[in-house]
Amino acid sequence: MKERILSGYDNFVLPFMIGMVFLCIYLLIGLIRILKHIPGPDRKKLALSFINPRIIYKDCRDILCDCLLHVKIFKRKALLGYMHASIAFGWFMIIVIGHIEVALYTPQRNGLIYYPVFFRYFTMENNHTLRGAFFFFLMDFFLLVILSGIALAMYKRVRSIALGMRRTTKPSLADRIGLYCLWAIFPLRLLAESFTAGISGGSFLTKPMNFLFANFLSNDYHILPTWWAYSTVLGTFLLVMPFTRYMHIPTEAFLILLRNAGLKVTRPRKGFAEAEIYACSSCGICLDACPMNMQKKNLKYSSVYFIRFLRRHNTRKINEIADKCLMCGKCVALCPVGVESCAIKRAQRSTVTDGLYYDYSYLKTLSPVPANPADVSETMTDKPVLYYAGCMTHLTPGISKAMKEIFRAAEIPYRFLDENGGICCGRPLMLAGKEKAARELVRKNTELIRAAGCDTLVLSCPICFKVFREEYDLQGITILHHTQYIENLIRKGKLKLNATSRSYVYHDPCELGRGAKVYEEPRRILERMGRLVKAEKEKEESICCGGSLGSLTLNYEDRIKITRGSLKALTYNHPDNIITACPLCLKTFAAQSPVKVMDIAQAVTENLEAIREPAASGTEKTQFGN
Amino acid sequence: MADFGYSLTPSSRIDLNKADRETFGKLVKLEPDVLKCMACGSCTASCTAGVYTRTSIRSAILYLQNGREKEALEFIKGCMLCGKCTIVCPRAINTRQLVLSICKIYNLK
Structure with a gap:
């Protein structure tokens, strides 16, 4: 392998170089801008993350899995994953191998940005060696991988559902230019390399091309125009990249660094x-x-x-x-x-709502719950737990009633924090963007919870649950959603459930499932009570009930449509009951559902008989004894 | 003046010539649903903040329609945006957003 062009330069590299230099300057400015706007403590966190071996390992793993291999998409739909991974990983490998080739065969050209890209134009194979064969094979292999990905991408434009996507984004003008450039880069590269395959050597892809189209490709006059075309398309792609969606290629890796450093x-x-x-x-x-x-x-x-x-x-x-x-x-x-x-x-x-007027001076008048637990008898040995129903549960009192019954059945003393009206947890305010106002409620609630002096806090509403776990400073207090708490009680044998032949489907409330990653506890409870059937979409992919407090402006008609769609997915396997764990979902579904919707606490109380009967017979016995 | 144990109620007459109907018009444009309110009071009955203060969307809407913004704001300043009123509203008015819109448009401090 030796150099064919002694100067190591030809004018056709110019378009590529212009694009590359422009992109680098743009990226550098963007990097400085972002770093400048990151608050001071966060910047320190980022700097520290580069010396923490655990974070460095996580960075490397995430960049490999997410940016190059697209493992997340693979898990969703293999073909779609392959399409993304083939282009990303294939291109990455071509760049890496290109640099290795330069380092091995023309070390004097190390550091020239364009040299690895146009390596085969500048070099020629001398017939005595086959030293390039291995790398040429790899280059051709990854080029083939990319070309297959591009072919899939083109097919996806026509029929996206074949790759698992019902709808695709409408590309903007810049996106279109970038897209067509991207599609053109690799076929042109193949063509350009096929021309020089006779001179610089090639492998299973470029060599046969060179032979097959001998009449056209062996004409030396065609060499330069194709390399020009390749360089121009590549340069255009780099030039428009900052204004297209392909900006994600460099930014995603940077985002992973920021995210793993713990920035918000x-x-x-x-x-x-x-x-x-x-x-x-x-x-x-x-x-x-x-x-x-x-x-x-x-x-x-x-x-x-x-x-x-x-x-x-x-x-x-x-x-x-x-x-x-x-x-x-x-x-x-x-x-x-x-x-x-x-x-x-x-x-x-x-930015819109945080400055709006509010006045929560009435919070001062709130007094803590009475010190003696609501329902204690001397036989109860456990420490009392604190129960906080939350605003929404007050609209569906069936849930708090069921919880009371469960506490009684398990003989657990409890204090009801907001039996006669409490204040909101603050999450709805945060969702609306009123952070400052929410902090006032957080402070007051923390005070009330601390004053109650319990070390377990049980919540019925996932909205509260998420905010209590994430935004409150309640160290030393175990915060549980009632699904987790009931599951605990069952595991400890304090609650016994009747097994029935009913079939249940479980709806994952957004805030409990995706929000707090509680997926398994409710399902374990339901499996003990009856047959758990699957919904069409569940766990991470569960569909919002439509009642979400998150939306500020979505109107009633649109919400109803979402509710019906969600119910359709839930009743996919014809369950007898829909079980949810959120008062808001319950309220929203109950109005539209063809089958009975219940909260998990209500379903548990319906099947509690087993434990209460022995207790009842126990009292009978004592009566008999008396 | 002698204290009879009762007194005259202040006049509740509203002078709509003086009232600021323009701002209310802006609100209606942004939240047309405000006109759908039939003052049933479901929102007030379910209000979380209403236990402690005079928070009431129903009253706020009535007062706004009568051009009494200052009093109206008294009825919504304690709102915690918990959203219960929106769920119970029989006229499907997005009361939660209405509170934010009123604060935005009237911009009272």
């Missing part, structure tokens, strides 16, 4: 959020995920378009979408890049 969204457009915005690949997986898209007219409210408008600084549209979102978190859970669009939407709402 603080402002809707700057700092960490900016990294998230540019990391969005506009893939459109969130389109199928969004429960609002039961109706086609609501497609425009999807996270992908929200991010697009953020990039364009279109404030009116940004606010419209931010206020409409249900905050169910499904798009975040399914996003292959992990863009936390809900957090950005919350920050955006905050």
Whole structure:
């Protein structure tokens, strides 16, 4: 292997170099901008993360799995995963092998950016060696991998459902230019390398091309124009990249570093959020995920378009979408890049609502719950637990009644924090963006809970549960949702359930499932009571009930459509009952459901007989003895 | 003045010539549903904050319609946005957003 062009330069590298230099400058400025807008403590966290071996390991693993191999998409749909991974990983390998080739065969050209890209133009094989064969094989192999990915991508434009996507994003003009450039790069590379395959050597792809089209390809006059075309397309792609969705290629890796360092969204457009915005690949997986898209007219409210408008600084549209979102978190859970669009939407709402007037001076008048537990007898040895029903449970008193019965059946003393009316947990305010107001409620609630002096707090509402776990400082107090608590009681043998032949389907409330990752406890309880059937979509993919407090402006008619869609998915396997664990879901479903909807606590009390009968017979015995 | 144990009620007459109907018009444009309210009081009955203070969307809407913004705001300043009123509203008014919109448009401090 030796150099064919002694100067190591030809004019055709110019378009590529212009694109590359422009992109590098753009990225550098963007990097400085983001770092500048990250708050001081966060910047320190980021710096520290680079010396923490555990975080470094996590960074490397995430970059390999998410940016290059796209494991998350593979798990969802193998073909779609292959399409993304083939292009990303294949391209990455071509770049790496290109650099290895330069380092091995023409070490004097190390450091020239364009040299690895156009390596086969500048070198020639001398017939005595086959030293290049191994790397040429790899190069051709990965080129084939990429070409197969590109072919799939083209097919996806025509029939996206074949790759598991019902709907895809409508590309913007810049996206289209980028897309067509990307499609053209690799076929042109194949063509260009096929020309020189006779001179610089090639492998199973480029060599046969060279032979097959001998008449056309062996004509030396055609060599330069194809290399020019290849370089121009590549340069154009790099040049338009900052204005297209392909910006996610460099940004995603950077976002992983920021995320693993533990950074959070603080402002809707700057700092960490900016990294998230540019990391969005506009893939459109969130389109199928969004429960609002039961109706086609609501497609425009999807996270992908929200991010697009953020990039364009279109404030009116940004606010419209931010206020409409249900905050169910499904798009975040399914996003292959992990863009936390809900957090950005919350920050955006905050810019509008946080300054609005409020007056919570009445909080001072609230007094702690009476010190003696509501329902204690001397036989109870356990420490009392604190029960907080929450606003929504007061609209569905069946749940708190059921909880009381469960406490009684398990002989656990309890204190009911808001039996005669409490205050809100603060999560609805946070969802609406009123952080400052929410903090006042958080402070007051913390005070009330501390004053009650219990070390377990049981909650019936997942909305409260999430905020108590994440935003409250309640060290030393175990915070449990009632599904977890009941499951605990069953495991300890304090509650015994009748096994019935009824079939149940469980609806994962957004805040409990995706929000707090409680998926298994309710299912274990239901398996003890009857037959648990699957819903069409469940766990991470469960569909919002439509009643979510997250949305500010979604109207009643649209909500009803979501509720019906969600119910359709739940009743997929014809269950006898729909079980949920959220008072809001219960309330929303109950009005529309064809089958009976119950909270898990209510379902448990229905099947409690087994333990209460022995207790009853116990009293009879003593009566008999007397 | 002698204390009879009772007194005259202050006049509840509303001078709509003086009242600011323009701002209410803006609110109606943003939240047309405000006109759907039939003052049933479900929102007030279910209100979490209503246990401690005079929070009531129903009254706020009535007062706004009568051009008495200051009094109206008294009825919503304690709102915690818990959303119960929206769920119980028989006219499907998005009361939760209405509270935010009123605060936004009237911008009272």
